[in-house]
Amino acid sequence: MRPRRVIVAGAGLAGSLLAILLGRQGHEVVVVERRPDPREGPAEGGRSINLAISTRGLWALGRAGLAESVLERAVPMRGRMLHARDGRTRFVPYGIRPDECIHSVSRAGLNRLLVEHAGRIPGVGFRFSCKVVDVDLDAPALVCEDGAGGTGRVAGDLLVGADGAFSRVRRAMARRPRFDVSQAWLAHGYRELTIPPAEGGGFRLEPNALHIWPRGEQMMIALPNHDGSFTATLFWPFEGPLSFDAAGTDAASIRARFERDYPDAVPHLTRLVEEFRENPIGSLVTIRCGPWHHRDRVVLVGDACHAVVPFYGQGANAAFESAGVLADLFARHDEPGEVFARYTQARKRHADALADLALANFDEMRDRVRSPLFLLEKKLGTLAHRLFGRAFLPLYTMVTFTRIPYADAVARARRQARLVRRAAAAAVVLLLAAGAWAVFGIR
Numbered sequence: 001m002r003p004r005r006v007i008v009a010g011a012g013l014a015g016s017l018l019a020i021l022l023g024r025q026g027h028e029v030v031v032v033e034r035r036p037d038p039r040e041g042p043a044e045g046g047r048s049i050n051l052a053i054s055t056r057g058l059w060a061l062g063r064a065g066l067a068e069s070v071l072e073r074a075v076p077m078r079g080r081m082l083h084a085r086d087g088r089t090r091f092v093p094y095g096i097r098p099d100e101c102i103h104s105v106s107r108a109g110l111n112r113l114l115v116e117h118a119g120r121i122p123g124v125g126f127r128f129s130c131k132v133v134d135v136d137l138d139a140p141a142l143v144c145e146d147g148a149g150g151t152g153r154v155a156g157d158l159l160v161g162a163d164g165a166f167s168r169v170r171r172a173m174a175r176r177p178r179f180d181v182s183q184a185w186l187a188h189g190y191r192e193l194t195i196p197p198a199e200g201g202g203f204r205l206e207p208n209a210l211h212i213w214p215r216g217e218q219m220m221i222a223l224p225n226h227d228g229s230f231t232a233t234l235f236w237p238f239e240g241p242l243s244f245d246a247a248g249t250d251a252a253s254i255r256a257r258f259e260r261d262y263p264d265a266v267p268h269l270t271r272l273v274e275e276f277r278e279n280p281i282g283s284l285v286t287i288r289c290g291p292w293h294h295r296d297r298v299v300l301v302g303d304a305c306h307a308v309v310p311f312y313g314q315g316a317n318a319a320f321e322s323a324g325v326l327a328d329l330f331a332r333h334d335e336p337g338e339v340f341a342r343y344t345q346a347r348k349r350h351a352d353a354l355a356d357l358a359l360a361n362f363d364e365m366r367d368r369v370r371s372p373l374f375l376l377e378k379k380l381g382t383l384a385h386r387l388f389g390r391a392f393l394p395l396y397t398m399v400t401f402t403r404i405p406y407a408d409a410v411a412r413a414r415r416q417a418r419l420v421r422r423a424a425a426a427a428v429v430l431l432l433a434a435g436a437w438a439v440f441g442i443r
């Protein structure tokens, strides 16, 4: 596309990656972000969040020349480490090859890296501490408020809404006819806790794993950080006897809840009571909407159009992948209307499939991983993959270690499951026939 002036709302993961990719194509990019400049200060407390980045995210980061830099800052996780209530652990690998691992990386650190990189590209500029308060879709333009109460208008040829799950840009599009949107809240929220490095340095738990304490209705997970610490996240219901409120606020009842549910983690949660009291509870939402563009002026990317719950570790990966696909279409076509329509067509169906996968994986992580049937299924899937190679790919492998579009991966997994069921049925029939022949056929 010939150079345009592109306004991006949101300097989060998708917005700053897209700024790099479009800036490198020669577009003038202005990114408007309500938060302060991440290059100038520390991350917000209690919301450090580390992310599992995998093949899709790395593909898009590679487009910006940043995959290696991200991997240098990441800790590889080769499988799930399941913690039973009695403290026993079991490791379930994610894949069969050494490179089939996911990478734990600090979200704030990743965002800073992207902003630093984008800031060095001529033609890319940021306006931090500048909150979008209104959107003119047809101009297109953003009305922004700076920290001091002043307002201003930022206009361009094109507008990208990369302003996250509660996108202002999407909200403006939703006021127009023929724009569908649905927002579904999870009944569980999340709160972060910290497992610091061991005294004298090093990790307190196995570093190359995503730790899960699955407890049915609720769970805790922990992802490793480069400095030897882990970020633990509780996923507890908002209501009922297992809720955050039900744990109380006094030290004894908080400790009692953790001693009951995660006894082996308690010695490592050195600031448990303070962090449990002070850290905010986040909500989790699924957003489905469409079309992802308004005429040939405005387009959405990342959580703004496809926020998913975090249980497949794919939200940021999908946001990066969408930014990469959109940037590639910018490079190939000159008409913004054509780019946007092709982009919606290429991505929307698959983002909806991911939303379903992410919800289903919550049940798997907090509950099904405890069942012997789950472990058997994983073993059989791995065995079939070892025997048949790329002809049989487990669903997790397709989603996490390939770029097979999400809905196609789901369809293929269903076909594979049907084949396995038929093969199992055929094996049973053959065995019965062989048995019958042995008993009645040989005289």
Ligand SMILES: Cc1cc2nc3c(=O)[nH]c(=O)nc-3n(C[C@H](O)[C@H](O)[C@H](O)COP(=O)(O)OP(=O)(O)OC[C@H]3O[C@@H](n4cnc5c(N)ncnc54)[C@H](O)[C@@H]3O)c2cc1C
Pocket (backbone or CB within 6 Å): 009, 010, 011, 012, 013, 014, 015, 032, 033, 034, 035, 049, 050, 051, 052, 053, 107, 130, 131, 132, 133, 162, 163, 164, 165, 166, 167, 168, 190, 233, 282, 301, 302, 303, 304, 307, 308, 310, 312, 313, 314, 315, 316, 317, 318, 319
């Ligand atoms: C607990 C948790 C764990 C997760 N774990 C994983 C994981 O392991 N792997 C994975 O791939 N994904 C994970 N995710 C999902 C991932 O964080 C998101 O999908 C990803 O951040 C989306 O990127 P984005 O740029 O679209 O949105 P965001 O990162 O939310 O960025 C949006 C930006 O827009 C800005 N903004 C919003 N409103 C305005 C406004 N009015 N004016 C100006 N700026 C505005 C925000 O400040 C923000 O900087 C997790 C999410 C959560 C909550």
